[in-house]
Amino acid sequence: MSDQPRVEIYTKTNCPYCDKAKDLFDSKGIEYDVYNVTGDDELFEEMVERADGRKTAPEVFIDDELIGGWDDTSALEETGELDEKLGIADDVGNDGHGGGDGDGDGDGDDGGEDTIEHRPLIIAGTGIAGLTAAIYAGRSNNDPLVIEGDEPGGQLTLTTDVANYPGFPDGISGPELVNNMKEQAKQFGADLKNGIIDTVEADQRPFRVELTNGDVYTADAVIAASGASARTLGVPGEDELMGYGLSTCATCDGAFFRGEDMLVVGGGDAAMEEATFLTKFADTVYIAHRREEFRAEDYWIDRVHEKVEEGEIEIMKNTELVEVHGSQEAGVDHVTLVENDQGHPTDRLDDPETNEFEFDVGAVFLAIGHTPNTEYLEGTGVTMDDEGYLRTQGGDGGGQTETDVPGIFGAGDVVDYHYQQAVTAAGMGSKAALDVDEYLDDLERAEATSETEAAAADD
Numbered sequence: 128m129s130d131q132p133r134v135e136i137y138t139k140t141n142c143p144y145c146d147k148a149k150d151l152f153d154s155k156g157i158e159y160d161v162y163n164v165t166g167d168d169e170l171f172e173e174m175v176e177r178a179d180g181r182k183t184a185p186e187v188f189i190d191d192e193l194i195g196g197w198d199d200t201s202a203l204e205e206t207g208e209l210d211e212k213l214g215i216a217d218d219v220g221n222d223g224h225g226g227g228d229g230d231g232d233g234d235g236d237d238g239g240e241d242t243i244e245h246r247p248l249i250i251a252g253t254g255i256a257g258l259t260a261a262i263y264a265g266r267s268n269n270d271p272l273v274i275e276g277d278e279p280g281g282q283l284t285l286t287t288d289v290a291n292y293p294g295f296p297d298g299i300s301g302p303e304l305v306n307n308m309k310e311q312a313k314q315f316g317a318d319l320k321n322g323i324i325d326t327v328e329a330d331q332r333p334f335r336v337e338l339t340n341g342d343v344y345t346a347d348a349v350i351a352a353s354g355a356s357a358r359t360l361g362v363p364g365e366d367e368l369m370g371y372g373l374s375t376c377a378t379c380d381g382a383f384f385r386g387e388d389m390l391v392v393g394g395g396d397a398a399m400e401e402a403t404f405l406t407k408f409a410d411t412v413y414i415a416h417r418r419e420e421f422r423a424e425d426y427w428i429d430r431v432h433e434k435v436e437e438g439e440i441e442i443m444k445n446t447e448l449v450e451v452h453g454s455q456e457a458g459v460d461h462v463t464l465v466e467n468d469q470g471h472p473t474d475r476l477d478d479p480e481t482n483e484f485e486f487d488v489g490a491v492f493l494a495i496g497h498t499p500n501t502e503y504l505e506g507t508g509v510t511m512d513d514e515g516y517l518r519t520q521g522g523d524g525g526g527q528t529e530t531d532v533p534g535i536f537g538a539g540d541v542v543d544y545h546y547q548q549a550v551t552a553a554g555m556g557s558k559a560a561l562d563v564d565e566y567l568d569d570l571e572r573a574e575a576t577s578e579t580e581a582a583a584a585d586d
Contacts, residue, residue, distance in 0.1 A: 132213060134159035137174040137186040142379050143284035143302055144197035145185040150279060151204065154321045157213055165382065180455050182383040183370045189213065196370060201277045205323050205339035242335075242343045246272040248563055249336050249346040250317075251324050251503070254281020255549045256539025257352035258308040259556030260563075264350075265315030267564045272344065273312065273319045276500065280305040281354045282540070283549055285376050291426075292549050304549075324353070329507035329532050348534045348566055350559045351504060351517060352552075355497030355540040360392070364451035368491075372459030373451055377401035377492045381408050387489025390415060390462060392448050398494035399427035405492065406439040413488065415446040418470045445470045449483070451491055461487045499541045508532045516544050528559040529566075536562055 134152060136159050138145035152159050164171040164184065178186040178193060187194040189212050194200050203209035210216040248264050248271045250257050257273060264271040283289065283301035290298040309319065322342060328335040333345040357375040359365055365373060374380040377391070381404060389409040391402040394416035405412045414431070421428055434440040443466070450463040465472040467481040475481045499515045509530045510518040517537035520529045528536040538555035540547055 130214070131157060132190040133188075134213070135162065135188040136160070137162045137164055137170075137178070137184055139163060139184040139379075139382060140165040142184050143280070144376065144379050146302055147279050147284070148185045148187055148197050148200055151200065151321055155210070155213065155215060157215075171383075180458075181370045182372065182458065183374060183380045184383075201323075204321070205277065207340040210340075242345055244272075245333060245345045246270055247346065247567055248272070248348045248350065249274065249324075249334075249344060250350045250352055252276050252281065252351075252353040252500075252539070252541075253279050253305070253309065253319060254352060254354045254539055254552065255283055255305070255308070256354070256552040256556035256559070257281070257350070258305065258312050259553040260350050260352055260538060260560040261312035261317035261319075261556075262308065262315055263557050263560030264563060265312060265317040267560065268316070269560075269564060269567060271312075271317045271560075272346075273317055274324050274338065275319060275321050276353050277323050278354065278356065278500075279321070280309075282357075282497070285378055289549060324503045326503055327507055327535070329509075329535065332534070334534065347570060348536065348563045350528075350536045350538060350556075350563060351501065351509075351530075351541050352538045352556060352559070353500040353503075353541055355499045357493065358496050358498055359493055360448060360495065362448060362450050364453070367455065368451050368453055368459055371455045372453060372489065373491045373493070375493050377405050377494075380490075381405045381492070384408065384458075384490035386410055388413065388487065389490045389492065390448070390486070390488040391492045391494055392416075393494035393496070394418060394421045394423065395494070395496065396423045396427050397496075399423040399431050401492055401494050402440055403427070403430050403434060406434055409439075409490075411438075412440045413443055413486075414440060415443045415448055415464060417445065417447045417472065419444050445472060447471075447473050448491070449473065452485075459489055459491055461485050462491060497540065497547075499544075501541050504535070507535065509535055509537075512544075514544070517542050525565055526562055528555060528562045534566060536566075 134157055136148055138161055162170055164174050174186055175182055183196055187200050248269045250260050250271050250273045253273055253275045261271050261273045284305055288298050289301055289304055322338040325339040326337050333347050334349055336344045336346055385408045388411050389405050390413045391398050392415050402412045402414050431440055445468055446464050446466040448462055449465055453460040464486050465481055465483045467475045472481050501515045509532050517530055519537045519542055520526050528538055530537055536559045538559040539552040
């Protein structure tokens with residue numbers, strides 16, 4: 128590997144996105160140097176200087192060129208540019224011209240379609256739903272190929288302490304639980320591939336599945352378990368300051384703003400958990416929620432109120448963030464908030480009772496929900512609601528995870544906009560794999576019947 132570019136990754140302890148970056152380069156067989164900045168002020172200042180003032184981790188460099196954080200690195204992976212920078216881009220497996228016809232024999236006899244491989248089942252996503260589906264599908268000898276997506280491991284990798292997953296009375300970290308499930312899936316025959324699905328063509332059988340880097344696969348069945356991505360507000364200052372004091376991951380970036388006042392925006396479990404976590408580093412953590420009542424479960428509300436009594440957290444109800452102020456050089460300086468006792472103050476900006484005010488904080492963390500990652504299924508005929516969540520059959524009996532397109536199934540946060548728990552995602556993942564097994568069996572019987580009838584006709 129002596130002729131490969133030099134890859135350097137600045138990381139911190141308990142940084143799930145850092146682990147994702149390392150996993151990505153590991154999957155490519157690329158060596159890299161790791162610099163952990165936790166507790167090392169000199170190394171931290173070096174990272175900030177080289178990263179043009181960014182105070183988040185990871186920060187990736189290739190031959191001294193700043194690639195950026197996980198989002199930047201993942202974006203280059205999507206387009207295939209990362210492989211080009213690493214000097215490993217080739218015509219096989221990166222641009223879709225590797226040969227093969229989708230029947231698994233690699234002979235390319237399908238009239239021009241260059242397909243890397245055919246699989247009975249492709250699973251989109253390696254969160255709890257996708258990995259559970261992979262475990263069950265592997266045990267059923269359905270040879271699943273699992274495409275990791277742009278957030279390998281899903282949202283659980285951003286959780287420091289999973290205390291309510293059955294079987295772990297002392298709790299378990301999100302990354303550890305995910306990594307254990309990955310190993311379990313591999314033991315049962317699942318293959319995991321780093322990549323992002325761009326399109327699924329459902330007007331042909333088998334399905335044609337193309338990744339963003341151009342790789343093409345075919346599959347008899349697809350399980351959409353691609354999860355959801357953190358939402359942002361779209362307020363002024365957000366784009367400019369994301370990564371410079373504004374973040375969607377407290378566990379990733381909270382330690383970089385030690386001693387600052389910090390603002391968490393949101394009112395659900397994630398916001399409560401992030402606010403509680405940030406008390407380790409902040410002078411004071413403020414929670415801004417646009418309603419009077421929190422949506423979080425009682426466990427998290429109780430923990431937050433304990434921190435309130437201890438003077439570590441202050442709650443700002445019926446309050447919304449409308450602008451983030453600062454610079455990339457100096458980070459977040461302050462924010463603009465609006466409040467109204469009726470709630471949802473941005474809907475009441477003309478109300479004389481709505482108060483707009485400036486508020487000094489050194490870091491802002493957004494925890495305002497997620498958007499389902501289902502864009503790749505547009506045009507397939509799969510029904511979605513207005514926010515992009517998949518509609519599945521539900522009900523009693525088998526086939527609960529079926530969509531309107533035979534052979535495409537949904538599980539986890541792409542379907543569930545209500546519960547959004549690791550254990551419910553796991554349950555749906557197992558259901559999807561069982562539904563796929565029945566679907567593939569029916570498909571095999573139908574093909575066998577068709578061949579028998581064709582042979583009888585020939586006789």
